[in-house]
Amino acid sequence: MPEIIFSCDVEDPRPDESYPKRYPEIIEGLLTRLEVLDIKGTFFFVGKVAKADPELVKKTAALGHEIGFHSMYHKPLTTQSTTEFEEETRAGKQLLEDISATQVVGYRAPIFSLTRQSLWAVDILKELGFEYSSSVLPAGSPLFGLPGAPFTPFRWHNGLLELPAPLASIGGAKIPYLGGVYFRYLPNRLIRFFLGKTPQNQCLWTYCHPHDFDTKQPFYRMKETALWISWLLWLNRKRTFSKYEDLLKTSPAISFAPPFSEQLHSGKFDLIPCLPVTSFT
Ligand SMILES: [Zn+2]
16 A cells, blocks of 8 residues: 655645634644654645744644745636746745745746646746755546646756646546545545555655644635535535544555655655646646
8 A cells, every 4th residue: 555645735725814823733733743653744834824823834844844935825827927937936946945944946836737738937046046846637627627638747947846636536536535624524544545546666655734623713705706606615614633643544555655855755756757738738
């Protein structure tokens, strides 16, 4: 059975700052529980969050987790100009490096928004010193996706490594079953079934957010989103962490691997040599 890399996107889901800030407490609790299980992962911080709570970044890094960058303001790449993206990403990477005193080499786009419309970001990420990205959902999706992208790790034409989201097929749909709301709703029995059927060279990573664990957050409607989606995202959070514990306890062959950059430097991901962005245009 496989190794799964633990990753968390540290973002602030509040519609505005009049709502109570919940993520620092949630991340503190998550770090404690990960310590107990001896799991190290990668935490992709939104720049705005890091600026507001630098101690959280410092603590995460001090506990041995990798620090990655998850955009400055959590805006999808498809809504940004190249100049805006470059300026924000340069500043955000520097900010995280200054706070954490570590090198930041990993990037994750908000909401898998590295798509055909935003492939220009690949060159900018490489120029700014990122070594890998985990920003692609290699299938069609109502939100963002890059159909035709490989399901296994690959290098872009410029050497930047891409680690696509692991997918499972359910009724013809491809879904990122190991993360977020999918992980919360799918029974572990089914998740184990998908894991058992995963081809060996896929990079398995789970992703979560502070709100996936937050049972005390008041309900609010997300901006520009249907009401039922806001409810779906708000419900069913109580068992999120115990699902991780259950996977480890009841499937001892499943383990949580070291952070991305550690695996990257071991050479494990170098599977598909070079893929031109023109493959998707
Ligand atoms: Zn995000």
